[in-house]
Amino acid sequence: xxxxxxxxxxxxxxxxxxxxxxxxxxxxxxxxxxxxxxxxxxxxxxxxxxxxxxxxxxxxxxxxxxxxxxxxxxxxxxxxxxxxxxxxxxxxxxxxxxxxxxxxxxxxxxxxxxxxxxxxxxxxxxxxxxxxxxxxxxxxxxxxxxxxxxxxxxxxxxxxxxxxxxxxxxxxxxxxxxxxxxxxxxxxxxxxxxxxxxxxxxxxxxxxxxxxxxxxxxxxxxxxxxxxxxxxxxxxxxxxxxxxxxxxxxxxxxxxxxxxxxxxxxxxxxxxxxxxxxxxxxxxxxxxxxxxxxxxxxxxxxxxxxxxxxxxxxxxxxxxxxxxxxxxxxxxxxxxxxxxxxxxxxxxxxxxxxxxxxxxxxxxxxxxxxxxxxxxxxxxxxxxxxxxxxxxxxxxxxxxxxxxxxxxxxxxxxxxxxxxxxxxxxxxxxx
Numbered sequence: 345x346x347x348x349x350x351x352x353x354x355x356x357x358x359x360x361x362x363x364x365x366x367x368x369x370x371x372x373x374x375x376x377x378x379x380x381x382x383x384x385x386x387x388x389x390x391x392x393x394x395x396x397x398x399x400x401x402x403x404x405x406x407x408x409x410x411x412x413x414x415x416x417x418x419x420x421x422x423x424x425x426x427x428x429x430x431x432x433x434x435x436x437x438x439x440x441x442x443x444x445x446x447x448x449x450x451x452x453x454x455x456x457x458x459x460x461x462x463x464x465x466x467x468x469x470x471x472x473x474x475x476x477x478x479x480x481x482x483x484x485x486x487x488x489x490x491x492x493x494x495x496x497x498x499x500x501x502x503x504x505x506x507x508x509x510x511x512x513x514x515x516x517x518x519x520x521x522x523x524x525x526x527x528x529x530x531x532x533x534x535x536x537x538x539x540x541x542x543x544x545x546x547x548x549x550x551x552x553x554x555x556x557x558x559x560x561x562x563x564x565x566x567x568x569x570x571x572x573x574x575x576x577x578x579x580x581x582x583x584x585x586x587x588x589x590x591x592x593x594x595x596x597x598x599x600x601x602x603x604x605x606x607x608x609x610x611x612x613x614x615x616x617x618x619x620x621x622x623x624x625x626x627x628x629x630x631x632x633x634x635x636x637x638x639x640x641x642x643x644x645x646x647x648x649x650x651x652x653x654x655x656x657x658x659x660x661x662x663x664x665x666x667x668x669x670x671x672x673x674x675x676x677x678x679x680x681x682x683x684x685x686x687x688x689x690x691x692x693x694x695x696x697x698x699x700x701x702x703x704x705x706x707x708x709x710x711x712x713x714x715x716x717x718x719x720x721x722x723x724x725x726x727x728x729x730x731x732x733x734x735x736x737x738x739x740x741x742x743x744x745x746x747x748x749x750x751x752x753x754x755x756x757x758x759x760x761x762x763x764x765x766x767x768x769x770x771x772x773x774x775x
């Protein structure tokens with residue numbers, strides 16, 4: 345059969361069709377969920393885009409549960425497009441009442457007739473009608489991994505690390521739709537509608553009534569605010585840069601931690617931001633331009649940390665050593681699965697040891713640029729001991745880590761803190 349994709353450039357294309365197309369693209373490609381959402385045509389906006397995003401992310405969030413429920417009804421793996429329709433429709437069923445299930449089946453079959461083969465339409469119709477009771481059959485008592493839509497291997501790993509009760513809490517947390525937060529560095533006396541205070545100072549929860557154009561964008565453009573989760577406060581507060589410090593922000597893009605560092609420094613001093621060359625540098629440059637002023641310099645160095653030397657900085661007229669160094673290392677992202685639900689699909693068991701090996705290399709490289717008596721913070725958005733405390737312990741036992749001492753740490757476990765998971769460790773260099 346000739347392949348016919350949903351044409352998203354037409355005015356008649358729906359958010360549902362776009363969600364199916366993105367889900368198909370995710371199942372059959374290498375792009376992350378946010379990259380696929382960014383690939384939507386600019387004309388695909390407003391309610392259609394919102395519906396697409398909700399359905400697409402919902403299909404990924406609950407996709408493992410839907411796949412498990414589908415197994416008894418499928419003799420072979422369906423094409424990515426057909427599986428995408430199953431996942432989107434399955435999510436619709438899980439998020440609606442039983443009375444609406446026949447409508448969901450009818451809508452999925454009718455909207456798909458022009459995009460799949462007739463035999464696939466028959467399969468779709470037959471299986472979708474059997475799907476609701478199969479979805480209901482999963483329960484935390486018999487198949488907790490399927491019920492909470494997580495890969496079985498990940499459930500087993502966490503069960504061994506955290507215990508069964510805590511693992512259930514963690515998986516239930518990951519299945520919730522995340523709140524969005526705004527950090528305001530200079531909160532106004534009166535908050536606009538839709539911006540609600542939280543238990544974390546300077547962090548405000550955004551509701552659907554918040555106006556992006558009228559209220560949020562002006563703050564973001566001036567550098568007075570940043571969209572970020574409360575977990576992001578942990579590492580900068582541990583580093584605690586002082587007014588006038590020379591600070592090195594490693595793996596800095598897109599620049600969110602630099603905002604916190606700058607305001608902790610009372611916007612006076614120097615923050616050198618380093619990240620790999622590429623598209624992320626442009627976003628970093630745009631964000632840091634809002635911070636730069638006559639008292640705060642924010643130069644950018646495009647370089648691979650593992651290949652960076654003191655000469656890399658001196659060639660740019662920058663210090664080779666710093667009062668405070670922030671390393672927000674790449675990680676497995678297991679602390680932010682609620683917010684990045686496609687992490688469950690991308691992770692493999694080998695990724696944890698691979699991440700830990702890279703993290704130790706990066707931490708060792710970062711240590712070269714800390715002044716005697718200076719401060720180094722290592723942080724991740726992982727909840728894995730292997731990527732947090734174990735990496736720090738290995739570093740401290742190494743030749744390069746011998747001049748450092750662990751001063752403090754902060755761990756966020758999302759089922760306890762009610763925000764994203766993270767780890768942060770403050771290391772002090774000997775004088």
